[in-house]
Amino acid sequence: MRFIGRANELDYLESSYADKRAQLVIMYGRRRVGKTETLAHFAAGKPHLFFSAQSATKDEQLAAFSKQMFAAGAPAARYIDRYPDWQTALSDLVTLPRNSSNDNGRRLVIFDEFPYLVKSDPSLPSVLQNLWDRTLQHEDIMIILCGSAMSFIEKEILSEKSPLYGRATGILKMQPMPYWDATAFLPDYTDEDKTLAYAILGGIPHYLLQFDPDDDLQTNIENRILRKGTALYSEVEFLMHQEFRETATYNSIIQAVALGATQLNDIAQKTLLSPQKASTYIANLIEVGLLEREFPANAKTVEFSKGMRGLYHISDNFFRFWFAFVFPNRSNLEFGDIGGVYRYDIEPQLHTFAASAFEHMCADWLRRCNAAGTLPFHANIIGRWWNSKDEIDVVAGNRDSTRLLLGECKFRNQPIDMRVLQELRRKGSQLRGEQRWYYLFSLNGFTESLRNLAEHDDSIRLIDMKTLFGAR
Ligand SMILES: Nc1ncnc2c1ncn2[C@@H]1O[C@H](COP(=O)(O)OP(=O)(O)OP(=O)(O)O)[C@@H](O)[C@H]1O
Structure with a gap:
């Protein structure tokens, strides 16, 4: 697979890596946006330790981390088979071999899915903060903490009450790809079809990869979105279940917005929720990058006028498509009426959509x-x-x-x-x-x-x- 785009993100990471000072970078973004792939691309060719945390107990996580540390050259002799806690584990980061080809002898350590580690050991941010303050900040090291739980990162890592607050030397929030990179996944499409594909899939690489670049747009929509059992057919439900408990309520809010409700009161009315309740759910949907609130530019000063009531939109193109065309046609699609849904519902509305x-x-x-x-x-x-x-x-x-x-x-x-x-x-x-x-x-x-x-x-x-x- 070819790596596409992400020039700004890679530039940023390379310049942090080249910086003489120790670096603690927090990288986050919604699920599937391409965090892991970008980090892997950045780390390729540099000596590094890339730890992908799983949802597991603290002991299991420490065991997996120890194994990787010892394999990467940290001295195992002091410990029987694994570090007893994160304090000792992280103290040993400075024993990892240095990058000899790099002027500053940088060590690169990446923690992917960092929120899983904190979930099983909530003291980890303060352990890391202590170590950072005492030793790590004076070392030739670049540590990247990455996570897709946006609210977790924003509330627990970047907020003032977090022990790591103020320690981060950089924060990189990964956004979906812009259209010029997203459409590079379908290089042989006409500009019109590229635009339609972008309107359907947005800038999320995981979604763009589901389309076969050798198939035309209609075939891709039919076989890779409307067909039961494919990844995109069930993606929305899958993600909603992972992010939220009350999925039915969240679904009804997104559907109300998809059907044209753009103000809080409209949404509350359509979903039969009180405006207070609706606004809490909406805030959560904004946090995970699925909804956004757009404000008009101000007529007098050409600034965004926050005073005016903003309009809610579904920010993710694929969610918009799914709620516009898959969700309302679920019973037909479950019976395999793919051609009918495409011909009568999607095709006539696709350009307007x-x-x-x-x-x-x-x-x-x-x-x-x-x-x-x-x-x-x-x-x-x-x-x-x-x-x-x-x-x-x-x-x-x-x-x-x-x-x-x-x-x-x-x-x-x-x-x-x-x-x-x-x-x-x-x-x-x-x-x-x-x-x-x-x-x-x-x-x-x-x-x-x-x-x-x-x-x-x-x-x-x-x-x-x-x-x-x-x-x-
Ligand atoms: N720049 C890219 N070029 C090509 N493929 C990419 C790119 N970025 C991501 N991908 C592919 O998209 C898919 C999702 O990417 P990735 O796993 O990195 O996302 P993520 O943000 O780490 O997701 P999650 O939070 O769900 O773990 C993967 O199959 C990956 O190979």
Whole structure:
């Protein structure tokens, strides 16, 4: 299997590794996002100890860790077969052989699924903190603590009350891959199908790997999502059971959001929960990276206005797809009516379904251009704007709100015409910004009159699929 993307994460890890000071890096992110694979890729070619914790008792974990330490060169003689506790085990990290090819003789130690270790021995963070303060912070060592239990890491490791608070030299929260890396899993797809696949699977490598790059999109949807017994068919239920106890309630909340409930009261009404209860469940879904709350950019200052009520969305593309098309069709799918569900439910709605993922892709494209310095100005904020009547797919503004970029994204069969530009100008007149640019993103190109206009007017930029997937 080819390793794809993750350039920023690897850059970050390499620069920590090259740093002269001791490093304690906390890495976390939702399940399946690619933490282990990225760490393995980073560690390859460097002497290292990679300990993948299991859900087990403290004694079992210590036994497994001791075995790896002794095999890696820690002196076993002092202990009969294993370390008696984490204090002695971690004290011995400094006895591991150094990396002789590296200037600073760095030792690299990775604890994958660290929360499992703390669960079986809650004193571990304070043991590590003590050792760090006394000895480890003066050693040539890089320790990475990795975990997928997001709430655990955020509450127990990174919060002020945690003994490890303030000791971490770096925190890396792994996000799903951006579309340009995610679609590299399906290199021979057309740009349109890449977009559809990204709208369905998102940037989670484990999901992207389920599709066969040699099969077309329809075959992949039918055989790898809609077919009972496949990993993706049962993934949502599997993950929900792993993360939550009251899965039925969580399911009903996500389904309510999938069906268009975007405000707390709507969600509470649809799920028959009190708003207080609903908001607790929603907070947990946000914590595990399944829901998000989006705020509109502010019309006056082009900042996100937290004061306004945000809208809830399903942040994970695959969960959106599953709740939109698999969950409501479960009884048909259980009877093997895959072709029917595809033809009558999915195919006619797929482009509409993909429209919001397409908007996110366009915003990410702008963010990448912004980082590369290829936008007409440096944007301080890039997001969506809406009020009670109008909505703009993507807006970007500079710090003092003098420059404004307004964008419209159309994932549909007709080319974008002049009316779309006129409508964008009208909606944009409600936002501040002396100098304005109009960015039109289109699946199927632009009418000739619009192309002629854009040729002579630098404030109008036409972005087609080739640009979105190619040049910045
Ligand atoms: N950058 C990548 N390129 C190619 N394949 C990848 C990449 N990242 C992850 N994968 C693959 O995706 C799958 C999930 O990745 P991985 O196990 O690293 O995720 P994780 O975040 O550690 O998951 P979990 O928290 O569920 O253990 C694996 O099959 C892995 O090989």
